[in-house]
Amino acid sequence: MAAARKGLSASPPDGGWGWMIVIGCFLVTICTRAVTRCISIFFVEFQTYFAQDYARTAWIHSIVDCATMLCAPLGSFISNHVSCQVGIMLGGLLASAGLILSSFATSLEHLYLSLGVLTGLGFALSYSPAIAMVGNYFHKRKALAYGIAMSGSGIGTFILAPVVQLLIEQFSWRGALLILGGFVLNLCVCGALMRPVAGKEGRKNIPEFPEQEFEPEAPKQDFKKWSVCSPLIKVWSHKWLCPCSWQEYSFLLMPDFVVLAGSVLFMAYGCSPLFVYLVPYALRVGVSHQQAAFLMSILGVVDIIGNITFGWLTDRRCLKKYRYVCYLFAVAMDGLCCLFLPVLQNFPLLVPFSFTFGYFDGAYVTLIPVVTADVVGTKSLSSALGVVYFLHAIPYLISPPVAGWLVDTTGNYTASFLLCGFSMIFSSTLLCCARLAKKVKRTPLKPPDTDIDAKQPRRTNGAILYSVTGELDHKDVELLANETNSHCKR
Structure with a gap:
């Protein structure tokens, strides 16, 4: 028992097998986030084949993103209570099945279910557990490890965007989806790499609350403390059910996390439509199909630079205290990029946009798990990330269709991109104001000289x-x- 407790308190190794975990998470982000981004390349193909408007076609991408984020807590639950390896492998099978079934679609509703719900659910079971595993293996070099792991999204977009365009030209959109379905099966290989950290292995061999078995008075105190949950205890006959749930999600009452969660809603609303409409917008202003796909590739490769450089810089001693500020700056810069996008109406002007937006997108995506870990701590990171990605679900679901409706109504993309930009800037401003208010509250007040000591x-x-x-x-x-x-x- 002493050995098990010692293992539980072991610090992250900051290396060793942790680098294999980073590689596994890197591949997971390629197979999930990069593939999701490349679905926007199918947008024009779906719209033409099924003869539908922007809003109805945009629901495909929205449902994929929404299902991925909405089911993120389910991925965290399986990772915490079963196994991270099982969760990722199961997710790979579901995502692959969804893409393969999508290649036989005969209507948009078919794609909503197969490509949207089934593939999104598979991505959810794989994405959040893989990211949480990196946090379990790294502490001192956490931002750098996350930067490398999350750069898979950029590298995958850079490679897959022209490849998917080539596959569509050679085999049509059905053949391209079928090949992507086989590619996503690599998630099962990634899951095999996710070996639990040494300190976590002892949990399966000891009770969840071992000290209660040796202290007879502790259970009575716990029952008094958790008297609100007594109906659940009676139904399930499990005296540790409520304390376990409370310990996993106690961070929900933290003011810092509540503010972070609120800002995530606006940030997610702003970033999602651009990945859906960048290619259609480029085609609208006269850019060729190959150049439009190349814009996505540029965005992806610069995303890698943002992942790694911001991760490395924020691990430096001089900037480690300012990770929060760096996150705010990156989100605000992406918002400014969206505001300027409507005036960029040719390929030479869209290239610097892809560079700038891609860099800061990679920067803040890398810092989301780092900032979350700084707010809630490493022990609650898996559950907190599940909640954070869960909060992405509703904005990801509604923002592309709303943007598509604005395009159908106004006949241009200006209103859609301006709404995205202001949403991201508001997200950054909200966190900045909360940070300033917290600093003002912490400022000590000098006690008056006439005060008398209490009691x-x-x-x-x-x-x-x-x-x-x-x-x-x-x-x-x-x-x-x-x-x-x-x-x-x-």
Whole structure:
């Protein structure tokens, strides 16, 4: 038992097999986030084949992103209570099945279910557990490890975007989806790499709350403390169910996490439509199909630079304290890029946009798990990431269709891109204001010189008077003493 407890408290190894975990997470992000981004290349093909408008076609990408983020807590639950390896492998099988079934689609509704729900569910079971595993293996070099792992999204986009365009030209969109389905099966290989950290292995061999078995009084205190959950305990006959759930999600009551969660909603709303409409927008302003796919490749490769450089820089001692500020800056810069996008209407101007947006997108995506870990701690990181990615679900679901509706209504992309930009800037501003308010609240106030120490005894003719700090001054004490003396004489 002592050995098991010692293992549980072991610090992250910051290396060793942890680098294999980083490689595994790198491949997971390629097979999940990069493939999701490349679905936008199918947008025009789906719209043409099924003869539908922007809003209805955009639901495909929205449902994929929404299902991925909405089911992220399920991925964290399987990782915490079953195995990270099982979760990722199961996710790979589901995602592959969804892509293969999508290649036989005969309607948009078919794609909503297969490519949207089934593939998104598979990505959810793989994505958040893989990211949480990196946090379990690294502490000192956490931002760098996350930068390398999350750069898979950029590298995958850079490689897959022209490849998918080539596959569509050679085998049509059906053949391209079928090949992507086989490619996504590599998630099963990634899952095999996710070996639990040494300190976590002892958990399966000891009770979840071992000290309660050796201290008879502890369970009674726990039942009093968790009396609200007593119906659940009676139904399930599991006396540790509620404390376990509370320990996993106690961070939900932290003010810092609540503010972070609120900002994530606006950030997710702003970033999603651009990956859906960058290629259609480029085609609208006269860019060729190959150049439009190349814009996605540029965005992806610069995303890699943002992942790694921001991860490395924020691990430096001089910037480690300012990770939060770096995250705010990156989100705000992406918002500014969206505001300027409507005036960029040719390929030479869209190239620097892809560079700038891709760099800062990689920067803040890398810092999301790092900032979350700084707020809630490493122990709650898996559950917290599940909640954070869960909060992406609703914005990811509604933002592309809303942007598509604005395009159908106004006839251009200006309103859609402006709404995205302002949403991301508001997300950064919200966190900045919360940070400033917290600093102001922490500023110590000098106590007045006339204050009297709390609970300091004062004796007057045998009567003991207790003064309250900041409430009673010396005159009030003398007046109260005189009244007490007169009362005693009576």
